[in-house]
Amino acid sequence: MTSEPHDAQLMDQAVAAIRAGRLVGMPTETVYGLAADAMNVLAVASVFEVKARPHFDPLIVHVADRSQLDTVAAEVPAPAKKLIDKAWPGPVTIVVPKTPAVPDLVTAGLSSVAVRMPDHPVALELIRRCQTPLAAPSANRFGRISPTTAEHVRAEFGSTVDVVLDGGPCRTGVESTVISFLEPTLPPVILRPGGMSREAIEATIGPVWDIDQARQSGSASRVTDSRNGGLASPGMTMRHYAPRTPLLRIDRGAEAPEGGRAGLLAFEGEPDAASRGFVAFEVLSPRGDLAEAAANLFAALRRLDGLGLELIAAEPAPPSGLGVAINDRLHRAGEEEEDEPL
Numbered sequence: 257m258t259s260e261p262h263d264a265q266l267m268d269q270a271v272a273a274i275r276a277g278r279l280v281g282m283p284t285e286t287v288y289g290l291a292a293d294a295m296n297v298l299a300v301a302s303v304f305e306v307k308a309r310p311h312f313d314p315l316i317v318h319v320a321d322r323s324q325l326d327t328v329a330a331e332v333p334a335p336a337k338k339l340i341d342k343a344w345p346g347p348v349t350i351v352v353p354k355t356p357a358v359p360d361l362v363t364a365g366l367s368s369v370a371v372r373m374p375d376h377p378v379a380l381e382l383i384r385r386c387q388t389p390l391a392a393p394s395a396n397r398f399g400r401i402s403p404t405t406a407e408h409v410r411a412e413f414g415s416t417v418d419v420v421l422d423g424g425p426c427r428t429g430v431e432s433t434v435i436s437f438l439e440p441t442l443p444p445v446i447l448r449p450g451g452m453s454r455e456a457i458e459a460t461i462g463p464v465w466d467i468d469q470a471r472q473s474g475s476a477s478r479v480t481d482s483r484n485g486g487l488a489s490p491g492m493t494m495r496h497y498a499p500r501t502p503l504l505r506i507d508r509g510a511e512a513p514e515g516g517r518a519g520l521l522a523f524e525g526e527p528d529a530a531s532r533g534f535v536a537f538e539v540l541s542p543r544g545d546l547a548e549a550a551a552n553l554f555a556a557l558r559r560l561d562g563l564g565l566e567l568i569a570a571e572p573a574p575p576s577g578l579g580v581a582i583n584d585r586l587h588r589a590g591e592e593e594e595d596e597p598l
């Protein structure tokens with residue numbers, strides 16, 4: 257995919273906006289981002305403002321080439337280098353020590369920075385033309401459902417964000433996998449499951465831990481930087497990715513809960529929702545394909561959320577590959593979450 261010629265003018269506007277310290281809606285293969293010049297503190301501050309994002313939640317820095325990585329990363333340990341050689345551009349974010357050039361606001365005061373190279377021609381063109389890394393969280397208000405089309409971004413922010421580049425629907429559909437390389441004596445630790453599966457990462461760099469393994473070993477604070485108030489990775493510890501409609505996780509094939517108009521978010525199969533008492537349904541992948549399901553997840557949640565239901569009941573995905581990221585998002589979108597400090 258390349259930018260259509262008729263988009264060239266919009267791309268020019270986007271480059272000018274970033275250079276002027278304003279925000280741009282940017283397509284990536286994971287979700288749409290709200291991008292700012294990562295080196296411009298005022299621009300980064302307006303990302304937090306527009307999103308109503310708490311300042312303790314660090315942003316991912318997006319780069320288009322290795323020399324930009326070197327401007328933000330003080331060190332790229334060997335396993336991290338091996339992973340990005342294989343997986344970039346792609347949906348995996350490395351957490352490594354930061355250089356002084358990265359404003360503290362970007363990293364929420366941490367001494368580490370999260371960096372990735374998005375696999376989307378529009379994002380790469382924007383970053384290259386701006387000649388600066390772009391800090392970009394998902395382009396939604398804090399805690400809400402992530403956007404996977406340009407229309408979602410416009411609906412969320414209206415004229416507050418004056419340039420939204422349209423790169424089509426996001427291919428991956430869930431955020432990147434965030435993996436920490438801060439503690440050289442431990443295996444790398446997945447802080448947030450995402451678009452690159454644990455299996456695919458391990459096939460490249462060998463065994464990694466998930467955050468529960470780091471917690472059990474008592475070393476979680478070392479992989480995330482203890483100044484982070486003991487939180488592993490802020491996006492992981494609170495209600496997030498949430499529709500306005502209450503969301504309840506149910507077992508596969510369960511009946512609709514009593515007492516209200518409920519919609520079903522099914523992972524796969526034939527829609528038997530009506531016979532189970534649901535008034536609406538979405539099937540993430542009729543043939544049970546995890547990549548297809550991930551790509552449909554947030555748009556399906558948005559559609560159900562727009563129906564004025566009293567409840568969304570979500571069935572889990574199989575717990576491997578991209579299913580881990582899908583289930584993580586459903587878990588955090590649900591009602592009964594509590595913070596899980598390390």
Ligand code: AMP
Nearest residue numbers: 314315368369370393394431489490491
């Ligand atoms: P978002 O941009 O909303 O998809 O969220 C980015 C997420 O990346 C944050 O919420 C954190 O979970 C994670 N992250 C970013 N920077 C760091 C860092 N330096 N250390 C640990 N996690 C980070």
Ligand code: MG
Nearest residue numbers: 393394402491
């Ligand atoms: Mg987000």
